[in-house]
Structure formats: structure tokens, C-alpha cells
Amino acid sequence: MVALAVTYPRWYTLVHRGVSVMVRVLSGSAAGTILCLGKFDALHRGHQALLQAAAELGPPSMLHLSGMAEVLGWEPRPPLVCPGERPAILGKWSEVLGKEICVLRIAFATVRTLCADDFLAFLHKDLQVGGVVVGEDFRFGHQRRGDVAQLQSWAEKHGLPVQVVPMLQEEVPGRGLIPISSSCIRRALEQGEVDLAAHLLGRAYRITGRIVRGDGRGRELGFPTANVADVANMLPANGVYAAQAVLADGTSWWAAVNIGYLPSIAQQRQLSVEAHLLDYSGGDIYDQAMRLDFHAHLRAERRFSSLEALRQQIAIDCQRVREFGNGTRP
Template identity: 35%
Template sequence: MLLIENLDDVPAGFGPSAVTVGKFDGVHLGHRGVLAQLTSLAADRGLQPVVVTFDRHPFALLRPDECPESLVSNDQRAALLAETDVSATLMLEFTREVSDLEPVEFSERILHDALDTRLVLLGADFRFGHRGAGRIDSMREHGKLYGFEVVLLEDVLVGGDRVSSTKIREHLAAGEVREAAALLGRYPRVRSTVVHGDAIGREIGFPTANLDPAMEGFLPGDGVYAAWAWVDGARYGAAVSIGNNPTFDSIPARRTEAHLIDTSVDAYGKSIELDFVEYIRPMVKFDGVPTLVAALTADVERIRALLADEASLAVENPG
């Protein structure tokens, strides 16, 4: 997939194209359904399927206090889009200049001039241009001017409900990683770097990889989770805790720690990715180290068994 981050970088003679426009935060099953419709129609008409999106939610610029936290970083989003059959993604910086484009300017400069668009796929609630003034009917009028057809997208439903990034955020904030995965079509994932911690885990027999708080992806709510950890391309089972570790009053800050099960790999300084599989329990203040160790031992035994079943299911159901 070709990733384009500036209109000036669109290759000369690019297109003709079929385009869909949206945030695509999370590239969830709803988005994948949209992309399947896009690529199918593009193939039928001999067009290049293209996603047009932006590097941030418009609220990040226009209403920052109301801006939702992103499910994925731009790099993660580009990688997920690259897993589809889309030919190119135009990920523009959302600047004040872009936000001030009138709807017809958006259609002319981006769809017609840059991408030689012949087909546009849009959801019923799509808005574009300055103050969201453009609607489906506006785009259809622009299509008459610039030679493209507008097709209304069908909603993608999971369990009878429309999939949304908002619903996925709600599930993750509540620790409901299974429910979030069902809407994402994959495990919820965060990516960070392993940094030095206070070594308490190592001292009590459960060494942990401490994640830099500046991570990519939406971190689930506080608790203990079963997860897969990826380090240097290898996958390890992991017991992950998110929270302030209430047993130790000296650790007031929220942190993310991953105990890699049945391995002694040194991950310090390396990139680590965590795929959250199952919520295990809430964070608890134990009455001492022996009680904590007993709980951690039980957690690891449960997670080891759970991930063994998960791995066998993954073999049986590779999709």
C-alpha cells in the first residue's frame, strides 16, 4: 500500500480512483466492511481503491476538550490499512487550512485534482468541509461537476449492532477486552518501549517488563489481564497489570507491567507489543508480600492455561 501524507506527494497521473473518506480509528470490523465494499467496486470498475483520512481527529484542533482518545497511533492505523486490499492511503495533516476548506474546495482539490476520483463511497452520516457543511447531497452535486459517482455505504453490523470506535473505547475502558476484540476483529494492542522499573517484581520472583507510559494504542482500564507479548518478533504469554499497584504505597502512579511467562528474555530498551486477550481480575491491595505472591502464582497458572487454549483455537481458526 502506498502511504501519502501530502497532496504534493501524490504521484503524477495517479488514478483513476475509487475513494472512501473517514477517520478509520482502530480499523475495526465496520471499517473493514467499508473497505471490502470499496475494493470490490473498484475492481469491478478498474479503479484504484483509496482511503482518505487525517492524521488526527478534527476535534484535536477544533474542540480539544472533547477529542476522544485514539484507539491506534497513525503508524498502527497505516499498518492495519496496509493489511487490506487498498492501493493507497492519503493521510493528510489536519490543519486550520484544511478545516477551513469549503466543501466544494475539498471535492475539487483532494478528490478531483489529486486523486482523479471516479467513485466516492460514503456513510449516511458523513460530513465534510468547513464546519461540516458538506453532506451526501453536496457530494453528489460535486460529482456532477467533477465527474464522479457517489455511492451510499451499507452499515456493517456485528451481533445486530453497528460497529463504532466509540463503543470499542467504552469496552476497553471497562476492561472488556474480549468484547472490544469482537468489534475490532483482532486483539486490542498497545505498543511501547520497555523501561527500568523499581525491580519489586524481580525481588518477589515475578520480574516484569515495565512499559513507557508514552505508548501507542488505547490502554484498557485498570486490572490484571492475560495477554500475548511480542518482543523481537517472538510471542510470549504474559500476565499484565495496569494500575498503581496498591499493595505498595510507594507506587502511586498508574503503570503497565508485563510478566512474561516461562521465559527469562531481557526486553529492557526494546519495543514491546501487548495483545490483550482476557480480563482476569481487578487490582487489589494485598495485606503483604506472601499474599501477593500467592495471588500472582494463581494468576499465572490461570493465564498459562487460558493462553494454551487460545493458542489451540488460533490454530484451528487461523482467521
């Protein structure tokens, strides 16, 4: 019997469009559920397709292996989804499916050494799954020696349904077919292509952080900014973006967001994320949480010849954000 380590709360209760939905974390087995296998790091449209296929067969569940990077010695990298945002995303998916999504969290170290046959036995005897859904490139077991054919043969022997979901692809004008994968989403963000990332995710790419005091340079230029620190997930490439800022009180504001080093202000500055909220005239929001949903890359960060030239460009950036928010700019 493999020991299961659960660190999430057992239940998430969420309200989406006025409907209460629940995402449950299992403490022991996935008995009777249709288990989706994958990394589920980005929670993108491909992962949603797996859960949709599972929901058509029975109660959907997903296996989340924690600590994989640490065990395998991979270089640490920020996640694509802030951990605090995962319950809300899964809650929305649960509401769309009309079924509760169960999430089984297991430490990767507990299953790493299992050969393919032992991993399948683990699914059958320990988790007592009612079926399995995987992507077409799924591999399992020690050294990834198990494949879809072996999984299908095992399932047939035990009378369990298995569904293999082809990899989804997105037709992008001028780019052809783009696979919907976490790797493609990371590459898009590295290039500042937040619109492409949104297509692959099925939602705007979001970062979360805490508003801290800056040096007041934005206010001096006539464009006060909310400086975002403690960002929990991957930042898009340096540059200026059109985004929507969601404050702790739930209000949403279109914002011009700069990610970078502000080369026109000083030579040696730390990387910063600064958002100018259009038309915001509210009170003190320091030390509050803020979410930024990215919609479009406006331009690269660059050094200007004077602060006046910078001020004029920021005004242009804000107008472009306003046009984007009004739907007058594609």
C-alpha cells in the first residue's frame, strides 16, 4: 500500500456565477472515479478536455503528483498557475461539467520507483479507480517505460474503461497549428505573447501578488502605479501590456502594466511589475492582494531620451489600453 500525502484542505466551496460548486481533495483513494492522469501544471484547455472525457464516463477525478521537480533534480521554475488560484479554476470547470471534480494529491517520491506494472496495480488495488483518461503521449512507470498500449491492455483485462484523448491544437492566424501544452504556454509567455497563452489556457494569463510602495516616480509623471511584489507564478517577458487589475475588494480596472527595469528612470533597478489603473481614484490599497489578467502586449520596454518623452509614451500606452478595454482595438 502506497502512503498518500494530502496537504490541501479536503473541500473547496466556491461560488461561480451565483452557483455554489465544490472541488474535493481525496485523502485516500479515488474509488470508483474516472481518473485523469497528467501533470496538470497549467490547467489548460487540454487538461479540461481530459476531465470532460472523464465526466462522460463517470465521476471525474485527477491525480496531482507533488514534488516532482525536487525529486528529479530539475531546475526550479515558477508555476504557470498561482497555487491559490487552482481551486477557483477547478471550481469553474466543475460548474461547467455539472459534476464535482475530485483531486488526489500524492507525493511523487512515493510512486517514482514503481515499474509500469506496479503503477497499474497501484491504480487498481490502492486507488480502486473506475476508469482512466490520458493524453495520447502519456507515459508512466519507472523511466517512463509504460505507454498507452500497455495501459489499454491492462484496462481490458480488468474490465475498466480507458479513453485516450488526442492532443488539442489551436489554429493561430499566421502561425498555423499550435499544440495546447504547458511547454507552448511557457514559450508564449517568454516571448510576451500573452494573447496566445490565453488561447491555449482558455482564459487570460493571470499573475497574483501584493501591492507595495514604490519610489513615487509614476506619480511624478502623472501616472501613479501600483507596484506588485511577491508574485507567485511566472512573469511574462519584459514589456508593456494591456491588463485587467482585480483588487482585493473585487473591483476590476483596466491597467497599463510595465514589467522590467525602468531604464529611463535609473540605471540599476530591480525587476519590477507596475500597474497604472485607468480612472482609479480610490483609497490606499497598499499591502492588499492584486491579480493581473494579461490581454495584449503593447510594446517592448526601452530607454527614452527624456522623462518628458517617457511621459508622452505612457499616455499613448494608456490610450491603447483604453481602446482595448472599449473593444475598439483588436
